[in-house]
Structure formats: C-alpha cells, structure tokens
Amino acid sequence: MIGTASKLRDIKAINPWQRLLVLAMAVFTIAPFAPLIIQSLAFRWAWPNILPTVWWFEQRQRSPFPLAWDYVFSPSSRVVEATINTLGIGITVTLLCLVICLPAARVLGQRTFRGKNQLEFLIALPLLLPEAAIGIALLMIFIALDLAGTYVGVIIVHLIPTIPYMARTLTSVYQGHGTDAEDHARVLGANRRQIFFRVTLPMILPGVIAGCLFTFLVSTNLFLLTFFIGQGHIVTLPTLLFAKISGGALDATGAGIALIASVPGVILLIFTDRFIRNYPLAE
Amino acid sequence: MKKTKSRAKQMLLASTLAVVSWSGAVQAEDAPGMFRSEFLQGNMGWPEVTAKARAEGTVNFYYWGGSDIINLWIDQVATPALAAEGVTLNPVRITSTKDTVDVVIAELAAGRGEEEGSVDLVWVNGENFFSLKQQNALWGAFADRLPNSVNFEWDESDPRSLLNLRDFGVETGLQEMPWSGEQYVCSVNRAHVPVDQTPATFAQLKAYLEANPGKFTYVKPPHYLGNTFVQSVLYAHNPDGTGAAPYQKSFEELGGAELARLMEPGMEYLKSLEPLLLGGANGSPRYPENSDELDNLFLNSEVHFDCKFGVFANHNGLITGTYPEQAEEMIFPVGNMIKNKNYLTVPLNSPHPAAALVAINYFSSVGAQASKLQAAGMPVGLDLWRLNDEDAAEIAAAAPPHYGVTQQELDANIAPDTNASLVDVIEATWLAVIERKEDKPLADIVAQVSGELNN
Numbered sequence: 001m002i003g004t005a006s007k008l009r010d011i012k013a014i015n016p017w018q019r020l021l022v023l024a025m026a027v028f029t030i031a032p033f034a035p036l037i038i039q040s041l042a043f044r045w046a047w048p049n050i051l052p053t054v055w056w057f058e059q060r061q062r063s064p065f066p067l068a069w070d071y072v073f074s075p076s077s078r079v080v081e082a083t084i085n086t087l088g089i090g091i092t093v094t095l096l097c098l099v100i101c102l103p104a105a106r107v108l109g110q111r112t113f114r115g116k117n118q119l120e121f122l123i124a125l126p127l128l129l130p131e132a133a134i135g136i137a138l139l140m141i142f143i144a145l146d147l148a149g150t151y152v153g154v155i156i157v158h159l160i161p162t163i164p165y166m167a168r169t170l171t172s173v174y175q176g177h178g179t180d181a182e183d184h185a186r187v188l189g190a191n192r193r194q195i196f197f198r199v200t201l202p203m204i205l206p207g208v209i210a211g212c213l214f215t216f217l218v219s220t221n222l223f224l225l226t227f228f229i230g231q232g233h234i235v236t237l238p239t240l241l242f243a244k245i246s247g248g249a250l251d252a253t254g255a256g257i258a259l260i261a262s263v264p265g266v267i268l269l270i271f272t273d274r275f276i277r278n279y280p281l282a283e
Numbered sequence: 284m285k286k287t288k289s290r291a292k293q294m295l296l297a298s299t300l301a302v303v304s305w306s307g308a309v310q311a312e313d314a315p316g317m318f319r320s321e322f323l324q325g326n327m328g329w330p331e332v333t334a335k336a337r338a339e340g341t342v343n344f345y346y347w348g349g350s351d352i353i354n355l356w357i358d359q360v361a362t363p364a365l366a367a368e369g370v371t372l373n374p375v376r377i378t379s380t381k382d383t384v385d386v387v388i389a390e391l392a393a394g395r396g397e398e399e400g401s402v403d404l405v406w407v408n409g410e411n412f413f414s415l416k417q418q419n420a421l422w423g424a425f426a427d428r429l430p431n432s433v434n435f436e437w438d439e440s441d442p443r444s445l446l447n448l449r450d451f452g453v454e455t456g457l458q459e460m461p462w463s464g465e466q467y468v469c470s471v472n473r474a475h476v477p478v479d480q481t482p483a484t485f486a487q488l489k490a491y492l493e494a495n496p497g498k499f500t501y502v503k504p505p506h507y508l509g510n511t512f513v514q515s516v517l518y519a520h521n522p523d524g525t526g527a528a529p530y531q532k533s534f535e536e537l538g539g540a541e542l543a544r545l546m547e548p549g550m551e552y553l554k555s556l557e558p559l560l561l562g563g564a565n566g567s568p569r570y571p572e573n574s575d576e577l578d579n580l581f582l583n584s585e586v587h588f589d590c591k592f593g594v595f596a597n598h599n600g601l602i603t604g605t606y607p608e609q610a611e612e613m614i615f616p617v618g619n620m621i622k623n624k625n626y627l628t629v630p631l632n633s634p635h636p637a638a639a640l641v642a643i644n645y646f647s648s649v650g651a652q653a654s655k656l657q658a659a660g661m662p663v664g665l666d667l668w669r670l671n672d673e674d675a676a677e678i679a680a681a682a683p684p685h686y687g688v689t690q691q692e693l694d695a696n697i698a699p700d701t702n703a704s705l706v707d708v709i710e711a712t713w714l715a716v717i718e719r720k721e722d723k724p725l726a727d728i729v730a731q732v733s734g735e736l737n738n
Contacts, residue, residue, distance in 0.1 A: 059604065063602065065352055067603075139389065143395065149401055231375075232377050233401070253351055
C-alpha cells in the first residue's frame with residue numbers, strides 16, 4: 001500500500017484512466033467540504049442561489065448576538081470543552097485499547113490453539129450489534145454501577161466498538177512478522193523487556209500506529225454510545241454536532257462545528273501518513 | 284461492596300487519566316427527603332432554602348439546546364445571575380426532553396431515590412410532564428411557594444389561571460412552574476403571497492393551495508407541532524361549532540364515539556388537503572419531521588407558510604437567517620391559534636432540590652423573564668395582570684417586534700390546548716387515517732387506537 005502511494009506521487013507515470021480515477025477520488029473526498037465551508041460563512045443561504053444571499057460578515061455588525069464563527073468561538077458554543085473532551089477520551093481510549101489488544105493480538109497472531117477462530121469471531125461481534133442496542137442495555141447497568149454520566153463510563157463504553165478494530169489490525173501485524181527476530185534476540189541474551197522495546201515494537205510500530213489511528217478516529221466519532229452513557233453531561237464534538245443537525249438542516253454554527261470536528265482527524269491522518277512513509281523499517 | 288469497588292476503580296482510572304471535572308462527591312449532611320418534606324409542609328422559610336441552595340452549590344439544568352440564542356441567554360445572563368446568588372448553574376443541553384425523562388425514570392427504577400439522581404431541573408411540558416407525573420417522579424407542589432410565585436395567577440376561580448394549573452389539560456398540581464407562554468403562529472413569505480391572498484381560515488388555505496399546489500405542509504404528527512396543527516383543524520371543523528370546548532375534556536369524559544363524531548369533518552378536511560400539500564401531486568405528500576426541516580423548506584421557498592409554536596418565531600427566524608427576508612406573521616386560523624405554556628419542574632430524585640428552587644425562583648422573576656424575552660425571543664410565562672405598572676412596562680419594552688400583525692391581534696385569536704389524554708388518541712388516529720390510509724369508519728379507528736393506547 002505504501003508502495004502504491006509513492007508511485008501515485010508521480011502523476012505522470014500513470015495512464016489517463018488512472019489519473020481520472022485519482023481525480024474522482026479527490027473530488028469525492030474534498031467536495032463535501034465545499035458546501036460545509038460556504039454554509040459556515042453564510043447568514044441566509046436559500047435555494048436556488050449557488051452562493052448565500054447574505055454572508056455572515058455582512059450581517060455581523062447588525063446582529064444582536066454572535067453569529068456563525070463568532071458563536072462557534074464564543075464560550076456558549078462549548079466547542080473548546082467538547083474538543084478537549086473528545087481528544088482526551090480519544091487518546092485515553094486509544095492507549096487503553098492498545099494495552100488490552102497488544103498481548104491478545106500477539107497470541108492470536110502467533111499461536112495456534114483450539115477455538116481460535118471462534119474467539120476471533122467473538123471479538124468482532126460488537127461491530128455487528130447496533131450501537132443503540134448496546135447503549136440502552138448498558139445504560140441501565142451503568143446507572144446501577146454509578147458510571148453513567150462519568151468520563152470513566154464513557155471511556156469504557158468506547159472500548160466496545162474500538163477493541164475489535166485494534167485487535168484485528170494488530171493480529172495481522174503480528175502474523176506478518178513471525179517470531180524469528182525475537183528468537184534471535186533471546187538467544188543473544190536479551191530479556192523480555194528489551195525484546196519488546198528494542199525488537200518487537202520497532203518492527204510492528206507502523207501497524208500499531210495504524211491501529212491507533214483507527215481507534216482514535218472511531219472513538220472521536222462515536223455519537224450514540226457517548227450520548228447514552230454520558231447522559232448529556234459529557235459534551236463531545238459528535239454530541240454537539242448532533243444537537244445542531246438533528247433538524248436535517250445545517251446552519252452556519254452547525255457547519256462551523258462540523259469543520260472543527262474534522263480537524264483532529266485530518267491532522268492525525270497527515271501526521272501518521274508521513275510517519276509511516278518515512279519509517280526506516282517500512283518495506 | 285460492589286459499589287465501593289466500582290467507586291475505587293473509578294477513582295483509580297480517573298486519577299490516572301488526569302480527568303478533572305468529574306466528581307462523584309455526594310452531599311450526605313442530612314437524611315434524603317428531609318428538606319423536601321419540611322419545605323412542602325411549609326416549615327421552611329426562604330432564607331433557609333437559599334442557605335441550603337448555597338451549600339448544595341450546583342443545579343443541573345436539562346433543557347433543549349437547539350437554539351443558539353437561548354443558549355447564549357442561559358450562558359450570558361442566567362448563569363452569572365445565579366452565580367451571584369451562590370448557585371452554579373450547570374446547563375445540560377439535550378436534543379429531546381424525552382431522553383431526560385427516560386433517564387429520571389431509569390434512575391428511579393435502578394433504585395436511585397430522593398437526592399440520588401442526576402437531574403435537578405427540566406424544561407418540560409405536555410406529554411413529558413405527564414410521563415413524570417404518571418411515574419410519580421415529581422418532587423412536589425412547590426410552584427406557589429416561591430417568592431416570585433406572586434407573578435402568577437394561582438386562583439382557580441379566575442379562569443385566567445388555567446394555563447398555570449393545566450398543562451395540555453393535565454393538572455399540574457403545582458408541580459411545575461410556568462416558564463414561557465407560546466402560541467401557534469404561522470409565518471408567510473411575502474415574496475410569494477400578497478396580503479390580499481393570505482388565508483385566514485382553513486377553507487381559504489385550501490383555495491390558495493388549489494391555485495398554488497404544493498406550497499404548504501405541516502410537521503408530521505406525533506411531533507407536537509404536527510399534533511397542534513391537527514388540533515386547530517379539528518377545533519375549526521367542530522360540527523357543533525363549539526371549537527375547542529369539548530376537547531378540554533378527558534377521553535373518559537368524552538367517550539370514543541363522541542370524539543370520533545367531533546373529529547370526522549376535520550379528518551375529512553386533512554384527507555382532502557393531502558393532494559395539495561408539498562409533494563402531494565405525486566401521491567406522496569411530504570411531512571417534515573420537525574420544525575428545523577420545515578424552516579428549511581420555508582427558507583427555500585418550497586412552501587409559502589411555516590407554522591409552529593413561537594410568538595416571536597418570525598423575529599427569531601429573521602435575526603438568525605433561518606427565515607426568508609420577507610417573512611411576516613399571519614392571523615391563521617382565525618380564533619384557533621392554540622396557546623399553551625411550558626414549564627420548569629424538579630424530578631423527585633433531584634440531587635440539589637434547594638438549588639433547583641432558587642433557580643426556578645430566579646427564572647420566574649420579572650428581570651429574568653424580561654431579558655429572556657428580549658435576548659432569546661421567548662415570551663414571558665408570568666401573568667402580566669399580576670405585575671405592577673413598572674414591571675409590566677419593563678416587560679412591554681423588552682418584547683421583540685411583530686411583523687405584519689400586532690400583539691393584540693394574536694391575543695384576540697387564542698385557543699386552548701387539547702387535553703393530553705385526547706392528544707394521544709388524535710395523533711394515533713392521524714397516523715391511521717393519513718399515514719396508513721386505513722379505510723374504515725372513523726369511529727372504528729378511534730375505538731381501535733384508544734383500545735391499543737389503554738393496554
């Protein structure tokens with residue numbers, strides 16, 4: 001995959017059909033952002049006008065209250081609180097998920113035992129259940145355990161849909177590497193700690209980063225489970241956004257919040273893509 | 284044992300995660316329920332309540348957070364004002380009040396009783412209040428016991444007290460305090476509809492739509508905005524010509540057969556309107572799911588009218604850019620513009636009941652009501668005739684403008700809400716007749732849906 005990416009960089013090396021496909025992909029990826037950006041700058045934007053009839057900055061002086069981006073950046077929008085919560089929960093979930101999945105994936109990837117296939121299926125099971133079903137059932141239990149409406153509760157519930165992704169990714173990473181290098185290190189006298197940090201981890205790091213990226217993105221986009229277990233106390237970017245778009249129409253502040261919500265993912269994608277591409281051990 | 288273990292686990296995780304704002308600290312000075320029974324028996328003066336409120340510190344206020352201007356008012360006006368009284372307002376914005384009602388009921392079911400819940404204060408009315416009342420999940424009859432209760436009419440012998448004592452026909456039992464009084468008002472887009480073509484009656488609306496097919500729709504029941512439209516149709520088509528009067532009775536008093544007889548002409552009208560609604564020409568009329576969707580259709584000129592609760596909805600739509608530039612209010616349907624109030628209530632298991640009472644007292648003050656009217660376009664919930672001239676003038680000065688109609692015209696066309704026990708039957712009948720197109724006598728449908736509702 002990394003190989004193809006580097007080839008694509010040289011756009012002249014591919015034939016026109018492929019070029020068209022790349023263009024189509026780019027359009028599909030970028031196009032949804034265009035109306036979002038325009039909407040976030042609009043005051044009144046009615047069909048069939050291609051652009052808003054009144055822009056936010058035109059109305060700004062006349063408005064008795066902060067509009068559009070002024071509202072998004074005002075304390076009342078709770079964007080700062082939601083961003084901190086989203087990132088904090090996302091990072092914590094990712095780290096916990098990694099700690100849980102690394103040993104599990106090692107066993108699943110490098111050992112064979114009875115019932116292994118069934119176990120792999122079981123791990124994937126939470127992905128098949130609708131979020132709403134998990135959320136409502138868990139809410140009752142979490143209320144009884146004093147976990148409803150707490151960060152701890154939300155973090156625990158975020159682990160449910162993220163563990164399957166992380167476990168899958170790491171399992172295939174371990175499968176791809178085998179145990180040869182680790183065996184060599186052990187023969188040469190390294191202890192378990194040294195083996196893990198000096199041999200295993202550097203080898204699997206790109207896979208770990210990819211798994212973390214997915215976990216983080218899934219966690220930062222979870223609405224329903226966050227809403228049920230957080231009980232509205234814990235505001236994240238998805239819950240904030242949902243309150244704005246539940247009417248089927250997105251206003252300027254909703255569009256602004258949506259754009260902000262996509263920022264962490266975009267930054268992270270660029271960062272990890274660079275990291276993996278420049279990683280010395282990458283094939 | 285389990286509880287202490289989970290608590291220890293929480294503390295451990297919380298500290299390792301360096302998560303700050305969460306706190307499970309529970310006040311345990313006096314026995315739960317003591318304050319409630321003392322206050323409701325009248326053994327407690329207001330200074331004692333405010334002292335306890337300051338000790339409690341916080342009030343968790345659950346309210347519909349979909350409006351930027353209401354959010355701004357809460358944050359910029361209400362929160363600092365309550366902070367000055369020593370109470371921290373923690374506004375919890377929700378998308379649907381029903382979710383909060385469910386949380387309260389789930390907590391009570393899980394054994395979280397008095398002072399052990401999470402919700403202190405809810406903005407509520409209609410069915411959600413009815414659910415809380417039915418489940419015995421309300422704190423008590425506080426509404427006439429606060430200092431600012433004098434701003435409201437509680438005397439049952441005065442017919443004007445009705446909106447304070449009945450919420451969709453359900454007796455409030457003083458367990459909720461009026462916060463805002465709303466009216467079902469339609470706006471018209473003057474870019475398309477000249478004044479002389481503006482309908483004032485349902486017959487005129489139909490005539491307009493025959494000339495301009497597809498330019499109207501209403502929010503789909505069971506959304507309360509859709510229910511309200513259907514109710515005003517039923518009032519206007521009451522075969523006895525008594526309008527809203529029989530719809531004030533409960534379902535038991537009225538009886539299914541009588542209700543069906545009253546509804547028959549109104550339902551016929553709604554059926555005949557279907558082909559003229561947005562998308563109706565293709566046989567599939569489009570009913571928006573909520574007011575935001577309808578606002579968007581109105582803004583985009585797909586429809587020429589926008590009906591919803593909101594005495595100042597037109598003004599709010601103009602200052603937020605969600606209504607078209609030439610939107611104006613209209614008097615429609617004449618004499619049947621349903622008015623009701625919405626309320627603040629305290630759930631039985633409120634963890635900070637004294638702070639909740641202090642907050643409600645603040646929200647009921649002339650100053651808070653006037654600034655809410657001005658900044659958030661929310662009409663006052665208090666009763667103007669209870670105020671002295673100076674306070675009444677403050678409220679009058681705070682009111683946002685009307686467009687094309689006057690407040691006097693709006694006041695002259697008020698109709699009361701429908702009894703909550705009938706609302707369910709009417710909405711189920713609408714779903715059967717209009718959505719599922721069941722072709723049975725109306726009496727049978729009413730009997731069937733009311734039977735299902737009672738089981």
